[in-house]
Amino acid sequence: MTESEEGAPLRSGERRDGGRRMRIGWPRRVFSQVLLMQLAIAAGVTALATGLFLAPLSAQLDDQAMRRALAIAQTTAARPGLAETLGSTEPVPQGPVQAEAERIRRSTGAEYVVIMDDRGVRWSHTSPGRIGRHVSTDPSEALAGHEVMQIDNGTLGRSARGKVPLRDHTGEIVGAVSVGIAYESVRDRLVSIVPGLLVHAGGALAVGALASYVVSRRLQRRTHDLAFSDISALLAEREAMLHGIREGVVALDDRGRIRLMNDEAQRLLGLGPQHTGRPLDEALGPGRTTDVLAGRVTGDDLLTVRANRVLVANRMPTDDGGAVATLRDRTELERLGRELDGTRGLIDALRAQDHEHANRMHTLLGLLELGLHEEAVEFVTEVVGVHRATAEQVAEQVRDPMLAALLVGKATVAAERGVPLTIGADTLLPDRVVDPRGLVTVLGNLVDNALDATAGTAQPRVEVELRAEGRTAVLRVSDSGPGIAPEHRELIFTEGWSTKEPPRHGQRGIGLALVRRLAERQGGSARVEAREGGGAEFTVVLPEALAHELDEAAAVRGDTR
Numbered sequence: 001m002t003e004s005e006e007g008a009p010l011r012s013g014e015r016r017d018g019g020r021r022m023r024i025g026w027p028r029r030v031f032s033q034v035l036l037m038q039l040a041i042a043a044g045v046t047a048l049a050t051g052l053f054l055a056p057l058s059a060q061l062d063d064q065a066m067r068r069a070l071a072i073a074q075t076t077a078a079r080p081g082l083a084e085t086l087g088s089t090e091p092v093p094q095g096p097v098q099a100e101a102e103r104i105r106r107s108t109g110a111e112y113v114v115i116m117d118d119r120g121v122r123w124s125h126t127s128p129g130r131i132g133r134h135v136s137t138d139p140s141e142a143l144a145g146h147e148v149m150q151i152d153n154g155t156l157g158r159s160a161r162g163k164v165p166l167r168d169h170t171g172e173i174v175g176a177v178s179v180g181i182a183y184e185s186v187r188d189r190l191v192s193i194v195p196g197l198l199v200h201a202g203g204a205l206a207v208g209a210l211a212s213y214v215v216s217r218r219l220q221r222r223t224h225d226l227a228f229s230d231i232s233a234l235l236a237e238r239e240a241m242l243h244g245i246r247e248g249v250v251a252l253d254d255r256g257r258i259r260l261m262n263d264e265a266q267r268l269l270g271l272g273p274q275h276t277g278r279p280l281d282e283a284l285g286p287g288r289t290t291d292v293l294a295g296r297v298t299g300d301d302l303l304t305v306r307a308n309r310v311l312v313a314n315r316m317p318t319d320d321g322g323a324v325a326t327l328r329d330r331t332e333l334e335r336l337g338r339e340l341d342g343t344r345g346l347i348d349a350l351r352a353q354d355h356e357h358a359n360r361m362h363t364l365l366g367l368l369e370l371g372l373h374e375e376a377v378e379f380v381t382e383v384v385g386v387h388r389a390t391a392e393q394v395a396e397q398v399r400d401p402m403l404a405a406l407l408v409g410k411a412t413v414a415a416e417r418g419v420p421l422t423i424g425a426d427t428l429l430p431d432r433v434v435d436p437r438g439l440v441t442v443l444g445n446l447v448d449n450a451l452d453a454t455a456g457t458a459q460p461r462v463e464v465e466l467r468a469e470g471r472t473a474v475l476r477v478s479d480s481g482p483g484i485a486p487e488h489r490e491l492i493f494t495e496g497w498s499t500k501e502p503p504r505h506g507q508r509g510i511g512l513a514l515v516r517r518l519a520e521r522q523g524g525s526a527r528v529e530a531r532e533g534g535g536a537e538f539t540v541v542l543p544e545a546l547a548h549e550l551d552e553a554a555a556v557r558g559d560t561r
Contacts, residue, residue, distance in 0.1 A: 034215075034216050034219055035213060038212035039208075039212055042205055042209060043205060045208075046201050047201075049201070062151060065160035065181045066160045066162060067162070068162075069110065069162030072162065073177045074147075076113060082115070082166065084169075085097055086115065086117060091123040091131050091132040093131050095123065098128065098131060105126065110181055111159055111181055111182040112156055114135065116139060116178070117175040118143055118173060120134050121134055121135075139176050142164060142177075143173060147164050148162070149161070157182070158183040159181060160181040161178060161179065161180045161181075162179050162180075163176055242260070242262040245264070247264060247326050247327060247328055248262065248265030248268045248327030249261070249265055249325070249327075250327070251324050252293070252323045252324075253322045254320060254322050257277055258278055258279075258283055268306065269327070270307055280294050281294070284306075288304045289313075292304050292315065300314060305517050308514070310329075310330045310333075311328065311330065313326070398423075399430050399431035400429060400433045400439075403433070406443060406444060407421075410444075418460065419454050419460040419462055420462070421463075422463050422464070423465070426465055428467055429466040433473070433546060433547075434544070434545055438522075443466075443477070446475065449511060450478070453535075453536065454480055460479075460480055462478070462480075465477075470546075471543070472542065472543045472544070473545035474540070474542075475538075475539070480533070480534060483534060484528050489527075493516040494513060515540060522543060522545060524542045526540045
């Protein structure tokens with residue numbers, strides 16, 4: 001710890017700059033940290049590679065020098081007549097052996113070429129004054145017939161040496177040849193290699209630094225120059241937000257594969273974590289929901305149906321070619337909206353009935369004041385009988401209480417709207433419906449659409465037929481409205497498609513989509529055809545919508561066993 005000019009202590013890693021305390025430490029940005037780490041790695045790898053190259057280079061140069069000396073010695077010992085000359089002359093500076101050795105030394109660049117007899121006495125040397133003297137190093141291995149390579153010190157200093165025996169024509173050893181390469185030349189060669197090696201290492205380091213900078217700049221753009229702590233905090237906040245909001249969020253990559261789903265999206269779409277990474281078409285299957293999420297259907301607040309849920313989807317493309325889609329569950333809102341429509345219709349029907357009831361009461365009062373008591377009794381009997389006959393007819397043909405109640409209510413609403421709603425003569429549905437609520441949804445939507453279609457026509461008429469074929473329930477609703485054009489008979493079952501103006505509380509184009517979805521979930525079908533005489537006829541087939549007759553009989557007995 002040091003003292004600043006103002007006397008305040010400075011911690012290690014800090015310095016004073018213009019009266020301000022500046023902290024010198026590890027950078028926070030991802031770009032800076034990655035760049036420094038890559039530069040450190042590149043420098044370390046370069047230094048390591050250079051060291052690994054230089055470490056064996058000295059030994060390799062020594063070995064090359066010794067092998068070169070040995071090769072010169074072998075060539076010299078193999079010269080014809082050298083052994084005989086050694087035996088027939090004296091070891092003098094002007095002798096033929098010295099002349100031949102000097103010629104070889106000059107031509108090969110060796111430091112010395114020494115030829116000795118079997119006693120180790122020199123017959124040649126670089127310094128003529130040493131001729132006739134015993135060699136300074138031990139020649140015993142060479143005189144014993146062995147070839148020797150070594151780095152050793154002699155009269156001329158340190159050198160790389162090669163020694164071979166000298167044999168006469170009979171093969172007998174008569175001396176030895178010793179050749180030396182100056183060790184300074186080997187060291188100079190090593191030193192001369194180092195600058196070039198450092199230049200190449202520096203070039204490799206520069207290329208690595210440039211590549212590191214390019215990679216770091218790209219990383220900087222991809223991470224928006226954030227710090228690691230910021231990225232970690234953003235990831236934690238994203239996870240908390242995605243799993244905390246009550247809207248489904250689905251993220252897709254540029255290939256249309258699911259990259260991310262939060263818990264709500266998995267619930268709404270009926271998917272699980274195992275579907276992450278799969279293509280959208282494979283995970284969801286074909287349909288409007290897939291088309292909306294994949295961007296093949298564009299727009300804001302697009303309606304779609306998944307299983308029995310009504311969803312509102314919005315899709316926003318991302319910079320990397322993918323997209324993020326949000327999903328909101330409108331099932332409950334749609335149900336409340338339909339209940340509101342039904343309540344309004346019921347209120348209108350009650351208001352009309354109240355008006356009609358007032359007229360009937362006035363009529364009854366007038367008959368009583370006029371003293372026409374028999375006519376008053378007949379009038380009351382007729383009015384009550386009509387309503388009783390209608391309810392009894394429905395209950396007799398449709399045994400399920402929920403469906404029967406629905407038809408009675410719809411008949412009342414239809415009557416107040418001036419549309420006769422009749423029950424088909426072939427209608428007969430036993431009281432063994434497996435899912436009455438599902439049939440109520442299907443039948444209610446079809447009847448509502450039929451009443452809307454016949455509104456304002458000259459001779460409105462709606463007919464409902466329900467019948468059982470084994471365990472299959474067949475629903476048929478026909479109307480005398482304008483009908484459905486052939487090219488629109490499939491589109492009307494698509495979510496969001498409608499020919500009517502949307503209500504104030506929401507959107508249209510959901511009812512028939514729900515009808516088909518419910519039918520397909522049970523392996524059935526929903527279709528529309530032209531009605532004879534004009535209008536449309538909707539037919540819904542629901543396999544296994546009815547329980548077995550044995551089950552019904554057991555339910556009647558109470559299954560007391």
